[in-house]
Amino acid sequence: MTTIKTTLHHYYFDTTQPDQAKQYHAAVERARATGFPCWTNNRDFDTFTKEAKQARDYDKMISAAVARPERTDLHGGMGCGVFSAPIDLETDHLFSDQWNSAPIAGVSESGLRLFNWVENRYANKAIKWGYWLKQTEEMRAVLRDTLKCGYCGRQEQAASGMRFCVSCIDSEYLKEDQLYLTRLMPVSNKAKRPALSAEESAERVPLFRHAQIHGSTQRGIARIAKQRADVEQDYNDSIKEAENRRTAATWILDHVPGMYGNWIYYSHTNRHSFGWRNGLAADVAAELAERLKADGFPFAWDIEHADKSKTSSDK
Numbered sequence: 001m002t003t004i005k006t007t008l009h010h011y012y013f014d015t016t017q018p019d020q021a022k023q024y025h026a027a028v029e030r031a032r033a034t035g036f037p038c039w040t041n042n043r044d045f046d047t048f049t050k051e052a053k054q055a056r057d058y059d060k061m062i063s064a065a066v067a068r069p070e071r072t073d074l075h076g077g078m079g080c081g082v083f084s085a086p087i088d089l090e091t092d093h094l095f096s097d098q099w100n101s102a103p104i105a106g107v108s109e110s111g112l113r114l115f116n117w118v119e120n121r122y123a124n125k126a127i128k129w130g131y132w133l134k135q136t137e138e139m140r141a142v143l144r145d146t147l148k149c150g151y152c153g154r155q156e157q158a159a160s161g162m163r164f165c166v167s168c169i170d171s172e173y174l175k176e177d178q179l180y181l182t183r184l185m186p187v188s189n190k191a192k193r194p195a196l197s198a199e200e201s202a203e204r205v206p207l208f209r210h211a212q213i214h215g216s217t218q219r220g221i222a223r224i225a226k227q228r229a230d231v232e233q234d235y236n237d238s239i240k241e242a243e244n245r246r247t248a249a250t251w252i253l254d255h256v257p258g259m260y261g262n263w264i265y266y267s268h269t270n271r272h273s274f275g276w277r278n279g280l281a282a283d284v285a286a287e288l289a290e291r292l293k294a295d296g297f298p299f300a301w302d303i304e305h306a307d308k309s310k311t312s313s314d315k
């Protein structure tokens with residue numbers, strides 16, 4: 001997993017206090033400088049629903065993430081102020097307006113989903129709780145230089161020069177009028193994907209139609225290979241099962257024909273059961289076991305006794 005570094009700034013103020021109100025406005029100016037709009041979370045909960053608990057747990061993790069020994073600054077008193085700590089962002093799955101953090105030791109093993117700027121809204125409007133991510137040149141660069149498919153989300157490096165996604169063109173769900181979505185655009189792009197030009201249609205539509213019948217992408221080729229292997233496996237399993245059944249039935253008809261109607265083959269365990277319909281009396285079971293062993297019944301077997309006990313082959 002590739003990660004990039006930035007700083008998480010978390011703030012908490014009670015704006016009924018004039019000095020805190022002033023600090024809050026300064027913090028908002030810094031958050032606004034990220035260039036991203038504020039994402040508002042409703043925390044006006046008066047119930048203890050699962051959703052409310054998840055929200056509170058998330059907020060606690062944000063607070064914990066800036067309360068680590070690595071924190072870089074701590075202003076204000078009485079738990080109010082701006083608290084900051086370095087944080088690693090992962091780049092495997094990028095979004096235009098939010099980030100996944102790498103795991104944070106002691107806080108979240110799976111990492112946190114972070115927006116660029118968040119503020120909570122409480123019933124008490126004077127309480128201001130929020131956070132923002134410092135925007136670094138590296139963050140801007142990775143969103144600009146990574147292209148994303150608007151249909152399947154696959155990411156490609158801009159340096160590859162690819163214009164369209166090669167991963168999903170043979171998807172059974174993709175429709176011809178959605179082909180423009182496979183246009184690769186920088187992750188930072190928020191505009192609608194342009195429709196295909198006449199020239200692009202002339203190239204993409206035939207590829208799409210061909211792929212619907214023949215498959216084309218690496219993923220499609222792998223899927224076809226897997227389907228082919230599954231068909232072969234089913235065929236081989238069926239043949240083997242039919243052969244086993246015939247071999248066993250023939251042996252039974254040759255050596256213990258009276259057992260034929262009281263015999264069943266369980267193909268999933270590859271075992272043959274005698275007495276499954278009517279349990280055998282002890283002396284009949286003993287004689288059958290002797291025949292199966294002495295005459296060499298070639299499979300694993302079980303004999304069900306009338307008293308519900310069971311005799312089984314060694315294998």
Ligand SMILES: [Zn+2]
Pocket residue numbers: 149150151152153154165166167168169182
């Ligand atoms: Zn795609």
